Amino acid sequence: MKIGRILRDGVDGPVPRLVSVHPETHTVLDLAAEERRRLVDAGASARRAARLAAAQFPGSLSEALETGPAFTEAVARVLADADPAAGLPMAQVHWLPPVDPPVLRDFNAFKNHEATAPDVWFEVPLFFKINPSTLIGPGDEVVWPAGCEHLDYELELGLVIGRPARDLTPDTARGALFGVTVFNDFSARNLLRYEMEGRLGPAKGKDFSTALGPWVVTTDELDLTDLTMTAHVNGEEWSRGNSGSLVWSIEEILSYASRSEPLVPGEVIGTGTVAGGSGWELGRKLQPGDTVRLEIAGAGWLENTVGKPDPVRWQPAPRTRAAAG
Amino acid sequence: MKIGRILRDGVDGPVPRLVSVHPETHTVLDLAAEERRRLVDAGASARRAARLAAAQFPGSLSEALETGPAFTEAVARVLADADPAAGLPMAQVHWLPPVDPPVLRDFNAFKNHEATAPDVWFEVPLFFKINPSTLIGPGDEVVWPAGCEHLDYELELGLVIGRPARDLTPDTARGALFGVTVFNDFSARNLLRYEMEGRLGPAKGKDFSTALGPWVVTTDELDLTDLTMTAHVNGEEWSRGNSGSLVWSIEEILSYASRSEPLVPGEVIGTGTVAGGSGWELGRKLQPGDTVRLEIAGAGWLENTVGKPDPVRWQPAPRTRAAAG
Structure with missing residues (x-):
């Protein structure tokens, strides 16, 4: 598993997003976006799916890791169900430091x-x-x-x-x-x-x-x-x-x-x-x-x-x- | 202005709360609770007032200070309108370090x-x-x-x-x-x-x-x-x-x-x-x-x-x- 962080444009300005990185296909997968889609496909409302996905995959890797093994389990769930067309081209992303260490x-x-x-x-x-x-x-x-x-x-x-x-x-x-x-x-x-x-x-x-x-x-x-x-x-x-x-x-x-x-x-x-x-x-x-x-x-x-x-x-x-x- | 942090019991366990400290009356004022009350008195729904008060006065002083001068202005607004009976006795509070410094x-x-x-x-x-x-x-x-x-x-x-x-x-x-x-x-x-x-x-x-x-x-x-x-x-x-x-x-x-x-x-x-x-x-x-x-x-x-x-x-x-x- 390879986890990075990128900056994406949002309504209120750029927002940090956790991504799964796939060098073999030169793509990254926006984890919160894919989790939101997965939840909607399973019947969640768009609004609650976005809220839940953001809680599962915040922009901070430190916060995500605070959820314990639930984090890697959630990444695995997203990857198992990912839309192959959903990847963003690596060459075009704005990378952030992959982690925001408190120490x-x-x-x-x-x-x-x-x-x-x-x-x-x-x-x-x-x-x-x-x-x-x-x-x-x-x-x-x-x-x-x-x-x-x-x-x-x-x-x-x-x-x-x-x-x-x-x-x-x-x-x-x-x-x-x-x-x-x-x-x-x-x-x-x-x-x-x-x-x-x-x-x-x-x-x-x-x-x-x-x-x-x-x-x-x-x-x-x-x-x-x-x-x-x-x-x-x-x-x-x-x-x-x-x-x-x-x-x-x-x-x-x-x-x-x-x-x-x-x-x-x-x-x-x-x-x-x-x-x-x-x-x-x-x-x-x-x-x-x-x-x-x-x-x-x-x-x-x-x-x-x-x-x-x-x-x-x-x-x-x-x-x-x-x-x- | 004297700002501290205390731990209070919540439904999901203890939660950190910002307080204004008043040694002269041996009390502290829970800022989010008083802000919530103030908003409800002014016509907000209980649920939105709680959400807004929590955003204005999070449990982290570092995060509160990130709002800039809006933080001390909000404290001043709460103090100007505070219920004199709302103070918690200082002797009974569970103090936290008053600030959670990132560095x-x-x-x-x-x-x-x-x-x-x-x-x-x-x-x-x-x-x-x-x-x-x-x-x-x-x-x-x-x-x-x-x-x-x-x-x-x-x-x-x-x-x-x-x-x-x-x-x-x-x-x-x-x-x-x-x-x-x-x-x-x-x-x-x-x-x-x-x-x-x-x-x-x-x-x-x-x-x-x-x-x-x-x-x-x-x-x-x-x-x-x-x-x-x-x-x-x-x-x-x-x-x-x-x-x-x-x-x-x-x-x-x-x-x-x-x-x-x-x-x-x-x-x-x-x-x-x-x-x-x-x-x-x-x-x-x-x-x-x-x-x-x-x-x-x-x-x-x-x-x-x-x-x-x-x-x-x-x-x-x-x-x-x-x-x-």
């Missing part, structure tokens, strides 16, 4: 070659959080944040949580996972380095644009331990890796994230960058106008173009240690 | 006495993010997370954003602020120290319980530059400070947070701990069963009791640098 984490779970990596990176699977308000989807322009001197991509696997969970262990962790998507953790290297020196972790160096997409593939369709991952910039391959090189397994990531802490449906957890999966490691920088295309075999590809630098409109005046300490 | 940030904006503070702490107002899924409200028990050896409170002012904003400057920043609340940034000191060594910043050391409440006071009711802040543990005063000792002003905090990054209605930004506003600085530790009461003059007090330690159910096996690097 967005990013781990550091792949092999890395930083000689200066702190010891604790090898003791537990560390992570930080990203502002989900800065999510972008397929085709969206990447913000070049004020003060950024080195914009970079990061080639990652995004884990989409499917059900509420807490205190998972590696034995139980897989049950909490709904699917995966491509995750581009765009980074402002100079801001990030600065913030990491401050020990409070990534903030302005990450919270400007994080790209997810093109859709979410459910875990039954993929072998998560052997996914080829590539990054192309302006058509040239810069990075190539494989999800099999994770140092901390997906089960360990989910277990650690959920220790004394809830996981909620729709939240997204990045694995961190596969080795060699960023310009930083290659000594290369993105430029305004560059097109970055990340691909994970079986999960599709995610392309974004880098925007123009935001000007620095305001800069705080530094304090002296004597006055502020 | 939860915490700055480091007060004077601090850490001799080892990195230079960057004095160059810009740094911050980290907290998992909003771990929010607790007045009276809720604090999770003692697995592996925590030193549980602590942090006495902070919480800033509640009222409208979408981006690239604010100190001149324009105040307009984005809806109100303030008491913010207890509970911390697991040993986990936090560990994570800060890893430079990815606070994660398990913060993401277990963050307390907000008891309600949100709109900015017109307070002088934010002179608020007395106190912490009592089991009735004994441990901390006392004043919001006037901020090293980075509220305007600078909002400006920095919004640089190349959106602020959204309902999100909450902590100022960081006022000097002396934690047990860490006093050489004291909380114990299971302790009651922590934070008070900000004019904004009410927020009390929470510390729970029993969560057991460590699973611990990741460390990697070697040779294998993982």
